[in-house]
Amino acid sequence: MIRVSVDTAPIDVGIELAGIEETGAGGIASFIGVVRGDDGVTCLELEHYPGMTEAVLCDLAEQAMARWDLVSAVIVHRVGPMEPGERIVLVATAAAHRGAALEGCAFLIDRLKTDAPFWKREHRGAAVGWVDARESDSEASARWTV
16 A cells, blocks of 8 residues: 655644554554754745656655565655644555565655655745755665665
8 A cells, every 4th residue: 555645734643654554564664754943944845846746756655665565655745834843754664574664664765855856945034045955865865776
């Protein structure tokens, strides 16, 4: 089962994980990303390319399902304005064993950081600026290249 959602609504982790737990898998792994307020960030805005974003996320989930024999992969990503402390992304995977669930989850979060068409803009008081891609994200993503 693959479930992908890109929405402005807050992420309800309980609801999202409840669906994955029903798969009967032996291991479930999850990652929750939260908007950081470091460096004076007061708001983070995410924009995306509707249709294309969901397609990329589905493709990544399909890759993870095949590579680690997952029984479930869930990606829920927020867009729009968010304040520090709000959830921005949830990635969850389920597999027969914990190792596959953990690896699949790590793959998805690393790859969506570099492959999914999201654009971030940070607000620091009156100052607003686009966020450049980080080298550390590219390095994390590259480790999954076969």
